Amino acid sequence: MGQKIEKTFSVKEPLDRVWDFLSDPRKVVTCVPGAQITEQLDDKNYKGTISVKVGPSVTDYRGEVQIARLDAQNHEIEILGKGQDVRGRGSASMKMSGKLRALPDGGTDVTSVSEINVVGILAQMGGRIITEVSNIMFAEFTKRFQERLQQSSEAPPETAEVEPIKAGSLAWEAAKGVFRGKS
Amino acid sequence: MILKTSPEVCGMGHSMKRKEDLRFIQGKGNYVDDIHLPGMVYGQLVRSPYAHARIKSVNTENAKKLPGVLAVITGEDLAKANLAWMPTLSYDKQMVLATGKVLFQSQEVAFVVAEDRYTAADASELVEVEYEELPVLVDPKKAMDPDAPVLREDREQKNNHIFHWEVGDRKATEDVFQKAPVKASVHAFFPRCHPAPLETCGCVADFNAATGKLTVYMTSQAPHAHRTVFALVGGIPEQNIRVISPDIGGGFGNKVPVYPGYVCAIVASLTLSVPVKWIETRSENLQSTGFARDYHMTAEIAADRDGKMQALRVKTLADHGAFNAAAQPTKFPAGLFSICTGSYDYSQAFCEVDGVYTNKAPGGIAYRCSFRVTEAAYLIERVVDVLALELKMDPAELRRRNFIPSSKFPYKSCLGWTYDSGNYEAAMKLALDKIGYAELRKEQAEKREKGELMGIGISSFTEIVGAGPAHTFDILGIKMFDSCEIRIHPTGKAIARMGTKSQGQGHETTYAQIVAQELGIPANDVTVEEGDTDTAPYGLGTYASRSTPTSGAATAIAARRIREKAKKIAAFLLECSENDLEWEPGKFYVKGAPSKAKTIQEIAFAAYTNMPPGMEPGLEAVDYYDPPNLTFPFGTYVCVVDIDNGTGEVKVRRFVAVDDCGNIINPMIVEGQIHGGLTEGLAIAFMQQIDYDESGNVQGGSFQDYLLPTAVETPHWETDKTCTPSPHHPFGAKGVGESPNVGSPAAFVNAVVDAVAHLGVKHIDMPIAPWKLWQILKEKGVAA
Numbered sequence: 001m002g003q004k005i006e007k008t009f010s011v012k013e014p015l016d017r018v019w020d021f022l023s024d025p026r027k028v029v030t031c032v033p034g035a036q037i038t039e040q041l042d043d044k045n046y047k048g049t050i051s052v053k054v055g056p057s058v059t060d061y062r063g064e065v066q067i068a069r070l071d072a073q074n075h076e077i078e079i080l081g082k083g084q085d086v087r088g089r090g091s092a093s094m095k096m097s098g099k100l101r102a103l104p105d106g107g108t109d110v111t112s113v114s115e116i117n118v119v120g121i122l123a124q125m126g127g128r129i130i131t132e133v134s135n136i137m138f139a140e141f142t143k144r145f146q147e148r149l150q151q152s153s154e155a156p157p158e159t160a161e162v163e164p165i166k167a168g169s170l171a172w173e174a175a176k177g178v179f180r181g182k183s
Numbered sequence: 184m185i186l187k188t189s190p191e192v193c194g195m196g197h198s199m200k201r202k203e204d205l206r207f208i209q210g211k212g213n214y215v216d217d218i219h220l221p222g223m224v225y226g227q228l229v230r231s232p233y234a235h236a237r238i239k240s241v242n243t244e245n246a247k248k249l250p251g252v253l254a255v256i257t258g259e260d261l262a263k264a265n266l267a268w269m270p271t272l273s274y275d276k277q278m279v280l281a282t283g284k285v286l287f288q289s290q291e292v293a294f295v296v297a298e299d300r301y302t303a304a305d306a307s308e309l310v311e312v313e314y315e316e317l318p319v320l321v322d323p324k325k326a327m328d329p330d331a332p333v334l335r336e337d338r339e340q341k342n343n344h345i346f347h348w349e350v351g352d353r354k355a356t357e358d359v360f361q362k363a364p365v366k367a368s369v370h371a372f373f374p375r376c377h378p379a380p381l382e383t384c385g386c387v388a389d390f391n392a393a394t395g396k397l398t399v400y401m402t403s404q405a406p407h408a409h410r411t412v413f414a415l416v417g418g419i420p421e422q423n424i425r426v427i428s429p430d431i432g433g434g435f436g437n438k439v440p441v442y443p444g445y446v447c448a449i450v451a452s453l454t455l456s457v458p459v460k461w462i463e464t465r466s467e468n469l470q471s472t473g474f475a476r477d478y479h480m481t482a483e484i485a486a487d488r489d490g491k492m493q494a495l496r497v498k499t500l501a502d503h504g505a506f507n508a509a510a511q512p513t514k515f516p517a518g519l520f521s522i523c524t525g526s527y528d529y530s531q532a533f534c535e536v537d538g539v540y541t542n543k544a545p546g547g548i549a550y551r552c553s554f555r556v557t558e559a560a561y562l563i564e565r566v567v568d569v570l571a572l573e574l575k576m577d578p579a580e581l582r583r584r585n586f587i588p589s590s591k592f593p594y595k596s597c598l599g600w601t602y603d604s605g606n607y608e609a610a611m612k613l614a615l616d617k618i619g620y621a622e623l624r625k626e627q628a629e630k631r632e633k634g635e636l637m638g639i640g641i642s643s644f645t646e647i648v649g650a651g652p653a654h655t656f657d658i659l660g661i662k663m664f665d666s667c668e669i670r671i672h673p674t675g676k677a678i679a680r681m682g683t684k685s686q687g688q689g690h691e692t693t694y695a696q697i698v699a700q701e702l703g704i705p706a707n708d709v710t711v712e713e714g715d716t717d718t719a720p721y722g723l724g725t726y727a728s729r730s731t732p733t734s735g736a737a738t739a740i741a742a743r744r745i746r747e748k749a750k751k752i753a754a755f756l757l758e759c760s761e762n763d764l765e766w767e768p769g770k771f772y773v774k775g776a777p778s779k780a781k782t783i784q785e786i787a788f789a790a791y792t793n794m795p796p797g798m799e800p801g802l803e804a805v806d807y808y809d810p811p812n813l814t815f816p817f818g819t820y821v822c823v824v825d826i827d828n829g830t831g832e833v834k835v836r837r838f839v840a841v842d843d844c845g846n847i848i849n850p851m852i853v854e855g856q857i858h859g860g861l862t863e864g865l866a867i868a869f870m871q872q873i874d875y876d877e878s879g880n881v882q883g884g885s886f887q888d889y890l891l892p893t894a895v896e897t898p899h900w901e902t903d904k905t906c907t908p909s910p911h912h913p914f915g916a917k918g919v920g921e922s923p924n925v926g927s928p929a930a931f932v933n934a935v936v937d938a939v940a941h942l943g944v945k946h947i948d949m950p951i952a953p954w955k956l957w958q959i960l961k962e963k964g965v966a967a
Contacts, residue, residue, distance in 0.1 A: 002877070088312035090232035119316070120232030120288075123880035124466075125887075 003118075005134050008111045009142050013149050015102040018110065019075050021149055022098055025065055031144035033137055037065070050083065052122065054133055059122050060086045068095075075100035090120015110145075185700070185846050185914065188768045193707065194700030195914065198851035202707070203430075203691045212430040215385045216462050218400050223387065224253060226448050226461040227303035229293040229310045230471070231285035234321070234542035234879020235334070236314035238284055238292070246295055246309040251302035253455060255310060256294040256447060258282035266450060268337075269416055272440060272658060273516065275345070275507035276337075277545060279443045284317065286334055286505035287544050288879050289470035294447035296459060319542045319879040323479060323502040326539045334505065334540045345507050345538035346516045351598050356533035359494035363485030367570035372948045373558050373928075374872040375477035375502070375543070377469050377883075378550045379891060380686070382432025384472055385462035386445045388452035396423050397453070401445055403428045403714075404438040404684055405724025408661060410716045412441055413449065428714035434686035435863075436548040439510040439726050440473050470884040473510065474543075474873055475550030477502040478558045482523070482566040490576050492585045494531040497523050497562065501538040501547070509538075509547030510726070511554040512656045512663060518554025519647050521598040525563035526607045526645045526817060527585040532597050542879045551860055551924035553648040553727040560644040564929030568640075568936065569945050577624075578933070579615055582643050583608060593910070600647060602815045603917075606843070606907045611643050613903055614819040614841040623823060631941060634965070636826035637836075638938025644926035645817040648918040649732025653809045658723060664809045665733035666720035667741045669698060671802040673791040675784025676708040679741075681734040682722010684714045688920055689852045690730065694738050696848050697914070701742030702749075703769025703783050720805055728816070728918035731848065732909075737808035739913040744804035748790070752802075753781045755795035814909045814917035818842040820861075820930040826938050829967035831957025833869060833935055835898040840927070844919035845908040853919050854902055860923025861900050866892040867924075868931035868949050939963070 011018060021027050025046055029037045032050065039047040046065045051058065063083020070077055082093040094116045101109040118130060188194035206212055243255040258280035261267040268276045281292045293310050297303035320326045320334060326343040333341050360366065386401035397419055403409050406426040414421035431438065448461040463472070479500040485493045501517060503509060511518040517536035524532050549555070567585075571578040586607040587594050594602040623639050630637045653662035666682040679698055685691065695709035713719055722734060746766065753771035754761045757779055764771045772780035781789075790802035823836040840857055847853050870890040874882040883889040908915025928949060935951050936944060942963040947955065960966040 084314070085232070086311070087308055088232065088310075088314060091316065117878065119234075119878045119880060123876070123878065124288075124470075124882070124884045 003116045003130055003134065005114045005116065005131070005138070006112070007138055008109060010103060010107050010109045011146050011149055012107045014106055015075065015100055015108045018100055018108040018149065019072070022100065022110070023070060023072070023077055025067065025079070027148065031141050031148055033140045052133070054122060054125060054129065057121055059089060061092055062086050085120065090118065090122055092116065092118045092122070186768065188700060188703065192699050192703055192705050192768055194696055194768060195846065195848050197696065197849065199692055199696060199706055199849055201689045201692045201852065202695065203689065214382055214430050214432055215387060215400050215402050218387050218429065220387060220389055220458040223458040223460055224296055224298055224455070225300040225303045226444070226451055226459050227295045227297070227307040228291050228444055228447065228467070229295065229307045229312070230467070231281065231288060231290040231292050233285055233314050233316055234288045234319045234875070235317040236285050237317060238281060239313040239315055241293060242311040243293065245311065246306040249302060249306045249309060251298040252295065252306045253298065254296040254451060255306070256280065256296070256450060258292065261450065264450070266446065269441065269446060270659070271506055271508040271545070272510045273507045274513070277506035277508055279446045285314070287542050288881050289467065289544065289884070290505070291443040291447070291471070294451065296451045296455065319877070321541055321543065321875045321877060321879055323500050323539045323541055326541050327500070327537070334542065343540040345503055345540060347535065347537050348516045349533070349535035350521045351533035352531060353533045356494045356496055356531045359531050360483070360485045360496065363493055364488050365486045365570070365573060366483060367486070367566060367573040368481065368483040369566045369569045369946050370481050371562055371565050371946060373476040373478045373480065373561055374949055375474050375874070376550065376867050376871050377474050377873050377889065378433070378435035378437040379469060379889065380433030380435055380437050383463035383465060383468035384438060384442055384444065385460070386448050387458055387460045388448040389458040390452040390456060392456040396425065397449065398425045398427065399445070399449060400427045400429060402431055402438045403724070404431070404434040404686060404726050406684055406714055406716050407682055407721045408658065408723055409441060411661065412659070417449065426716045428684050431684065431686040434726070435551045436475065436510065436726050437473050437550070438686065439548055439724070440508055440546070442472055466885045469873065469889055470881050471544050473508065473546035473548035474504070475546065475548055475552065476558060477547070480558065480562050482562045484566055484570045486570060486574070488574070490570070490574050490581045490584050492527055492529060492570070495524055495529050495563070496532070497534040499536040501536055502541050502543065503538050503547050504541060504543040504545040506545035507538060507547070508545035510549060512650055512658055513660070514655060515554060518549065518556070520555040520559045522556055522600060522645065522647045523559035523563050524596050524598055525560060526582070526587060526605070526643050527563070527567070528587045528591070529597050534598060543875055549727055551863060551921045553646060553650065553921060556646055556921070557925045557928070560642070560646070560925045561929045564642045564644060565932065565946065568933045572940055572945055578641050579611065579620060582611060582641065586643070601812055602645070603812055603909045603911055604907045605645065605815060605817055606905060607643055607645070607817060610817060610841045610843050610905045611819040613905060614821045614839050617841070617901065617903060618821045618823065618837060618839045620821070636828055636938045638824050638826070638934040638936065640822040640824070640930045640932065640934025640937055641819065642926050642930035642933060643819045644922070644929070645815055646728070646922055646925050647813050647815055648728035648921065649810055649814045650727050650729055651813055652811060661723065662809065663723050664807050665722040665729065665737055666805065666807045667734055667737035668720045668805040669738070669741045669745060669803060671704070671745060671787045671790070673788050675704060675787040677704055678710045678712060679738060680712045680719040681738070682720050683725040683730040683734040685725065688725065688730065688856065689849065693731070693848045693852060694735070697735055697738045698742050700768065700914070701739055702746060720807070728921045731916045731918045732810055732814045732912060733808055735848070735916060736810060736913045737806040740808060741804040741806040744806065745802055748802060749783060749786045751798065752786045752789050752795060756781050756786070756789055811911050814845065814912060816842065816844040816917040816919060816922050818922055818926055820926050822930040822934040824934040824938060826935070826956065828960050828965055831953040831955070831960055833951060833953070833956065835865070835931070837901065838898055838930070839901045839903070840923060841903045841905060842919060842922055843905045843907050844922065845912065845917035846906065846915040847904070848916065856920045857902050857923045858900050860921065861927050862892050862897050863924050864927030865897065865931060866890065868928045869951050870896070872950050
């Protein structure tokens with residue numbers, strides 16, 4: 001099940017500071033609900049986990065994250081992630097491209113294009129649920145990204161919150177989205 | 184003409200209320216999941232999330248550590264007992280639990296046994312399976328590419344082709360096409376759908392180590408055949424296997440195959456010597472058990488300018504999924520699809536089918552259908568409408584010009600079938616009159632002027648049911664006869680047992696009515712019992728509308744044998760010659776002296792208390808009926824639809840179904856069967872599909888996506904009948920259960936296409952969901 005999701009949001013912080021944050025997977029991952037970097041293999045490759053719970057179904061993906069492209073000049077980054085559910089119930093892969101653009105007011109525009117491919121139990125829930133789940137995850141990501149950026153003068157927390165995404169409410173939010181006909 | 188018995192006897196033609204409903208409506212049915220045996224434990228299958236992947240490892244340690252877990256069985260374990268694979272009904276083999284690799288999403292990988300259902304479910308999540316994903320094939324056309332990955336590495340043949348099957352004269356058909364002035368063609372995909380019976384599949388396997396006897400309570404439409412399969416595959420002596428099919432909550436073909444869950448439960452019970460219950464969840468049922476259809480079909484008709492059809496050419500690609508587990512008679516890899524000439528008198532036809540493997544669940548079962556008849560009926564009724572468009576001829580008139588005339592029966596079709604009887608024009612005329620066809624066409628023309636969309640769809644289908652004659656029909660070598668054994672008790676009551684198995688069709692009532700008709704014993708005094716292989720005579724089970732044509736016939740013949748013996752006893756009691764006796768349902772009397780009579784009850788008592796000297800006591804008979812031919816029910820369905828051009832929603836305004844299934848046993852049950860089948864046909868036409876995405880993920884694996892019709896969606900059905908008895912069936916019946924599912928999809932689709940035909944649309948594939956139709960309306964510039 002392939003999904004392409006494009007999002008744009010802006011933050012108040014200046015471009016350089018945002019870039020510092022975005023180009024460090026260890027920092028970015030703290031913004032992804034349920035995600036954790038477990039090991040750094042080299043400067044481009046990491047091992048990590050992400051836990052996604054939709055309704056009664058918890059999927060714990062374990063896999064690798066690779067920085068496929070890092071263009072400091074144009075402030076563009078491409079990250080590839082691929083993982084299998086630890087209980088063998090499916091896999092997911094993601095290609096995320098991020099691009100920053102300085103805004104006249106001193107803030108920064110963040111544009112991301114994510115292509116997500118899910119195989120297994122989660123994928124059976126259909127595109128409408130996957131898209132809704134992605135939307136909710138992204139909204140949470142944006143919120144945390146802004147918070148972390150604000151506090152980033154301080155040292156980022158060593159261990160991120162690795163609580164899985166709030167499951168019950170997530171399924172409910174997704175269901176509401178479906179009923180609203182939102183996509 | 185069937186002599187009508189009194190309401191007390193309630194023989195054929197009486198709308199007797201269903202005897203079985205008394206327990207069903209009180210919630211006192213006894214289904215497999217109602218069975219609880221002392222010491223019973225529970226099994227849960229671990230299934231593959233991938234459509235195609237190599238299994239690198241299966242780790243069961245954590246699952247086994249969970250308190251309450253008794254065993255975890257893997258494919259490798261079964262391989263040691265040579266049980267990792269099992270034969271399918273189509274001479275292919277299928278994995279019980281995967282070894283090496285998995286070939287479809289939800290494939291069975293391991294079986295966890297625990298003390299209770301919840302522990303089994305929890306433990307199944309602790310079985311760790313490491314997979315390596317492989318390229319997935321979901322498109323059967325791509326599966327035929329020379330460079331497509333080979334899915335079935337176990338086969339010698341290194342491609343994904345299963346079979347090529349053809350019938351008819353290719354050359355002669357081509358010759359007709361070359362000269363024909365008019366041609367019409369359609370590519371029609373009959374989507375993969377699923378019977379979705381209300382009760383999912385399941386079993387309780389109970390091996391008694393002390394007696395060596397294995398009892399399997401299971402959701403089986405064919406208990407005897409399954410017993411034989413278990414004996415042959417498992418090497419268990421057949422007398423030590425007892426299969427019991429208790430009440431079954433709908434089968435529709437879904438409960439014909441043997442599924443891995445049954446085998447795993449049996450293996451677990453044999454291993455642990457305790458009863459093991461396994462019951463599917465809804466999603467497991469939809470995702471892994473026998474699907475239906477999935478036929479990619481092309482049909483072409485050659486005709487002259489007057490609309491006389493000259494030749495039919497059909498080419499089909501059949502998607503069978505990962506294993507060829509189609510349930511059909513051995514000699515027919517595409518079932519009875521060669522009935523595709525339908526109700527029409529063709530001089531030439533050619534039909535070819537290629538079966539292929541894909542990364543989808545196995546199956547190809549006959550969903551309320553006599554082995555691919557539904558696909559055939561849909562295709563021919565669709566392409567005839569396309570020809571009508573081509574000729575600018577009224578589709579009813581085109582049909583009328585091409586029907587096999589009633590004078591030509593028995594009719595030998597150019598694809599080899601001998602139709603027993605038919606009167607197609609009469610059925611169509613009744614349906615068109617009833618719906619007011621001419622008026623509707625006028626209304627349609629007026630509405631088109633105003634830009635309103637309304638369509639009328641006709642389907643004049645012919646079925647082929649009641650498999651089947653032993654010379655041609657067998658499943659895994661077992662001939663497709665069926666049976667009945669009747670015992671008359673001393674007090675004149677009776678028990679009758681059959682080799683078939685009701686799944687809701689009302690056999691307990693209809694078979695009793697046949698006995699009542701033949702012997703005059705009130706239907707209420709006749710107990711009908713099916714589904715226990717230790718007591719019922721051998722038979723191939725219930726599917727393909729075969730119960731009435733086979734076991735129904737056997738019931739009449741067994742009853743007639745009893746009547747013969749009863750006549751001898753009556754002659755002895757009345758001290759007359761047998762030749763002096765006349766029969767009327769319920770008694771023998773002396774010709775010319777009706778008061779000198781013996782009732783069947785008196786005769787039954789005498790059979791145990793006062794039999795003629797030298798006569799064997801008792802009054803019973805058994806018959807194994809090998810039908811001389813199949814039966815060919817038919818009918819015409821007419822559907823009227825209105826389309827909302829703002830939403831693409833189709834509203835079925837009226838639906839008239841005229842069926843001809845020969846002589847009828849119970850009119851109320853026949854009507855109920857037609858209502859049910861039409862409702863299923865509606866769902867297939869508008870709502871249902873088991874679809875797959877490019878990664879092989881099931882889209883339609885739960886009732887969230889695979890929609891069931893409710894009272895809200897279901898229109899009012901108007902039914903009627905004509906009666907053309909089968910000349911070879913003992914009481915002229917033909918079978919009806921499947922006609923409405925076979926005949927209705929074309930009526931619905933023809934109606935929708937008819938509503939938009941003036942816009943240049945000649946075909947729309949099912950399911951015709953509002954979004955799909957709206958897109959077409961938008962493209963044609965008529966969406967509001």
